[in-house]
Amino acid sequence: MIEIRGLFKKFGDLAAVKDLDLTVKPGEIFGFLGPNGAGKTTTVKLITGLLKPTAGTITVCGFDIASQALAAKRLIGLVPDEPFVYPKLTGAEYLRFIGELYGVALDAQKKRIPELLEMFELSDWSGELVESYSHGMRQKLVLCGILLHEPKVLVLDEPMVGLDPKSGRMAKEILLTLKKRGTCIFMCTHILEIAEKLCDRIGIMIRGELVALGTLEELRSKSQNGSSGLEDVFLSLTGGQEYAGLLKHL
Numbered sequence: 001m002i003e004i005r006g007l008f009k010k011f012g013d014l015a016a017v018k019d020l021d022l023t024v025k026p027g028e029i030f031g032f033l034g035p036n037g038a039g040k041t042t043t044v045k046l047i048t049g050l051l052k053p054t055a056g057t058i059t060v061c062g063f064d065i066a067s068q069a070l071a072a073k074r075l076i077g078l079v080p081d082e083p084f085v086y087p088k089l090t091g092a093e094y095l096r097f098i099g100e101l102y103g104v105a106l107d108a109q110k111k112r113i114p115e116l117l118e119m120f121e122l123s124d125w126s127g128e129l130v131e132s133y134s135h136g137m138r139q140k141l142v143l144c145g146i147l148l149h150e151p152k153v154l155v156l157d158e159p160m161v162g163l164d165p166k167s168g169r170m171a172k173e174i175l176l177t178l179k180k181r182g183t184c185i186f187m188c189t190h191i192l193e194i195a196e197k198l199c200d201r202i203g204i205m206i207r208g209e210l211v212a213l214g215t216l217e218e219l220r221s222k223s224q225n226g227s228s229g230l231e232d233v234f235l236s237l238t239g240g241q242e243y244a245g246l247l248k249h250l
């Protein structure tokens with residue numbers, strides 16, 4: 001569903017993504033982890049066609065994101081790290097806009113939009129301009145939009161940030177339901193508990209390089225001290241255990 005081959009992205013002299021090869025399958029939740037500045041959001045932008053690679057190819061459901069951009073983008077849903085929604089649209093208007101953009105039939109839009117707004121407790125806000133929404137409310141509206149057009153490939157960048165505990169739990173259930181329906185899910189997260197609970201496979205990137213890839217079990221066996229939890233595995237693979245030295249100025 002997502003096929004990444006030999007992907008490079010340079011910003012000037014900085015190589016943000018270095019020779020990335022990765023395949024994510026239908027019905028799989030892939031967790032993309034790594035320290036701040038590792039290149040995760042850059043990869044998300046490359047997969048969704050928001051950035052052009054310096055080298056390499058990406059196909060989404062067989063469509064090349066560079067040469068068949070429209071066909072590929074029709075199949076992709078993106079939850080970006082900052083939930084951008086046009087501020088001068090109301091919540092309901094945004095969802096109509098998404099419905100039209102992705103070709104959702106009008107009857108289905110009329111039925112689904114109120115249902116989705118109700119599900120995320122946004123019904124009372126549906127006629128208000130998005131500029132008056134909190135960060136979490138915008139995030140929930142973006143999730144409503146995803147559920148409205150049900151993309152074959154879902155790319156999420158820190159989707160749980162800003163969600164209250166109930167909405168966070170709902171978002172997890174939604175991801176598991178979409179996975180069961182065969183959606184291919186690529187998710188960046190710093191919340192290791194989420195990666196541990198939801199992801200079928202995990203990739204860890206450091207300074208643009210994929211340094212670990214596999215199931216939690218496989219990563220555990222690779223970490224130096226046979227650590228059990230993903231936090232220990234992550235810190236061991238990323239050298240994060242050296243943080244004590246960084247605290248000397250505290």
Ligand SMILES: Nc1ncnc2c1ncn2[C@@H]1O[C@H](COP(=O)(O)OP(=O)(O)OP(=O)(O)O)[C@@H](O)[C@H]1O
Nearest residue numbers: 011014015016034035036037038039040041042043
């Ligand atoms: N438009 C840009 N111009 C120049 N450098 C950039 C640009 N976008 C990202 N970078 C650099 O690329 C590197 C990777 O950034 P990226 O946003 O992909 O990291 P990340 O893994 O998503 O980090 P975080 O966990 O903080 O979200 C960083 O060094 C960043 O400064």
Ligand SMILES: [Mg+2]
Nearest residue numbers: 040041042081
């Ligand atoms: Mg990021």
